[in-house]
Amino acid sequence: MGAMWLAGRLFAVLLALITAAGMVYAPAQAAPPAWGGCAQFLGDAPVITTARCTTVAVPIDWANPQGAQAQLAVIRIPASGPRIGTLMVNPGGPGASAVDTVASMGTALAASPLGQQFDLVGFDPRGVGYSTPQLRCRSDAEFDAYRSEPMADYSPAGVAHIEEVYRTFAQSCLDNMGPQFLANIGTASAAQDMDAVRAALGEEQLSYLGFSYGTELGTAYAQRYPERVRAMVLDGALDPGSDPISESVWQLTGFQRAFDDYAADCAKSPDCPLGTDPTQFVARYHQLIDPLVARPAATSDGRGLGYADAITGTANALYGKRYWPYLTSGLLGLQRGTDPGDLLQLADGYWHRDATGRYRNQQDAFTAIRCVDAPYPTDPAAWVDADRRTRAAAPFMGYGTFTGYAPRDTCALWPVPSTRAPAEATSPGPGKVIVVSTTRDPATPYEAGVELARQLEAPLVSFEGTQHTVVFNGDECVDTTVLAFLEGLVQPPPGLRC
Incomplete structure (x- = not known):
């Protein structure tokens, strides 16, 4: 899976193409590599x-x-x-x-x-x-805490809090990896x-x-x-000539189309948690997940399903039809007040969290690479406009109403500069x-x-x-x-x- 979208945020962006420049150096390793077994990487797999x-x-x-x-x-x-x-x-x-x-x-x-x-x-x-x-920015416990943040309050105070969460993550990447490695990760x-x-x-x-x-x-x-x-x-x-915000709008348009396809398929069943009226699919979805901002739903494993994980699990299910039954199961759990654990499992799959609570480093690497692979605007006004555009592109993902405030993306707050500008291939x-x-x-x-x-x-x-x-x-x-x-x-x- 390419993963492509960050939970609970409207501004997830796939990377744009880097146009490499500068001198070409011979590889540092001139001698042929020594090939052996793969247990060093794969263990008993x-x-x-x-x-x-x-x-x-x-x-x-x-x-x-x-x-x-x-x-x-x-x-x-x-x-x-x-x-x-x-x-x-x-x-x-x-x-x-x-x-x-x-x-x-x-x-x-x-x-x-x-x-x-x-x-x-x-x-x-x-x-x-x-x-x-290996690029790692946070501990497993810190990752769990990050996922518990709804990231949905777009009041001035809420935006300031979200940006502080992003800055803390960015600083931990810098502290753990150092500026040289972080600047050359792209x-x-x-x-x-x-x-x-x-x-x-x-x-x-x-x-x-x-x-x-x-x-x-x-x-x-x-x-x-x-x-x-x-x-x-x-x-x-992806289009390498597109800027990060426009790329995000394109991507979210794609997720909305996939959501519409899922909802239409779900509506073939009278038990569909989104109902059978296409004009109400998005509204019914928000009725189920928006309350999670204030109060996560109980799950059988005791962890609970919060708003950001509900959005993440939904997006993960939209990557392919084989995941749609698990999305329906999770939404039915929210509708009926039973266990919506399948949505939590979908979110775990997206974030690469295993049953023991350990995370792979894929999402830390995802963010670090995309942040140096494109220039992100630092002007808050650009992100307010992005919020307006992304709400129109993917209404199923937008919480509440447009406030005129919006957090800047993590990459707009990144501690090392980007290494390219959008350019056609x-x-x-x-x-x-x-x-x-x-x-x-x-x-x-x-x-x-x-x-x-x-x-x-x-x-x-x-x-x-x-x-x-x-x-x-x-x-x-x-x-x-x-x-x-x-x-x-x-x-x-x-x-x-x-």
Whole structure:
């Protein structure tokens, strides 16, 4: 999942593309890496027996290649048959582990043409997953406390409180990671890291499959190293020329469409907690969740469901239809005064909290990366206007009425500067890229895929559906098209819709 939206806030934004600039340095690690087992990263988790793992050293600051180093976790599953080359995969986020993703893909695709013809490779970007140092800003207890904040009071005092919560989080990131690491966490550095991994693999060119934020990383890499791209598939894209607030409005429009699709499907049942009148779906939803601002609902595990977690759980369910029954169950719990625990579990899934109360670092990395990947306005008036726009784009997510006050996003208060400005992408060359976009994708709206395909002068494959990303998710039309491109660079027919 790309995760893409921050709980209880209207201003969640996916990252925009970094245009890398400056000198190109040789990777810090010249010697071939030592490959071994993957237990160092995956522990006892099941993984295909042919998987091998290693680390690749990269400078924390590419402008100082002899300085402090980070260690990137890398997994490789060799092709089981006649080999075409390496297929590097990034699952998105930013902050999701490519090591985990490729470990799962390796088993699922072992007997497929993809697994037979490509080494499947994933590396965890700096600060992410199993790479070290791992970016962490807060303890598990601090994360629980953060989630308990409704972030819904847009009075002057409420806005001041919300911004103080954001500042405290930002300061903890700075204290824990230091200014150098935090300033170099973004996609500009990750694109150079990706090329260091390519060099460590001994490959002249890469094939690449990027989902969600992985399209940002792939596009940044293709701009910086166009000659090193063999074939690139970008699924679930964003428009790199869009500013952060406009990107958020686009994204929230996508979530509203997905909410409408969910509500229409729910209304087929007479027991739907949103009722059966389409004009009342949003109002009925607010009747269920808005009281949680003042009083969380009791859950069987004793933790309780607050307003921010109800919003988070709802958004998480909108990523795909398979989660809709759990959203209905949670909303029915609120309606009937029974246990709405499925909404809490959906929120836990979004925040990557396990049953023991431990959090992965994905959300800390998500925020830190997006904050240096785009310039966020610091003028409070810009965020008041953003509140107006986002309420119109996604009314199901807006609490109360427009007040004329709104908190600035965490990234507007970030302690290190951004490293890029919005800019359109450039093509790495004809025939090297295809873009896949889902018509009712909640997190990366279809129109953004159309824009990226235009900018890259690449074919667009349109998938009719309500879900986030689609490649190798079981749709025959999409999967055969992508496989033909990766295998033989076969271009999809113009205007293909699946």
